[in-house]
Amino acid sequence: MYGSLDVRKFLWQQDEDAARGAPSVPVQRGGEPARLSPEEIHRARIAVARSAADAEDCRLLLDMLGLVPDEDDGEPPVNR
Numbered sequence: 290m291y292g293s294l295d296v297r298k299f300l301w302q303q304d305e306d307a308a309r310g311a312p313s314v315p316v317q318r319g320g321e322p323a324r325l326s327p328e329e330i331h332r333a334r335i336a337v338a339r340s341a342a343d344a345e346d347c348r349l350l351l352d353m354l355g356l357v358p359d360e361d362d363g364e365p366p367v368n369r
Contacts, residue, residue, distance in 0.1 A: 330356060333354070333356055334351060334356050337350045337351055337354065337356065
């Protein structure tokens with residue numbers, strides 16, 4: 290079995306929702322996403338740099354997260 294009664298109820302609810310055609314994947318929220326402050330971007334860059342194995346790993350992770358400044362306007366993609 291699946292364990293506790295709560296887990297079984299949750300799984301049963303998910304099966305019912307799928308049978309009714311309810312979306313099982315969360316939908317994107319409406320409206321414009323919140324902008325990040327320069328301080329939040331700085332802290333995110335520092336956290337990535339501390340966790341990176343080397344400089345190339347850091348550059349790759351920052352690029353994947355959209356934290357590298359754009360050449361056109363200098364603003365990172367995460368803040369556009």
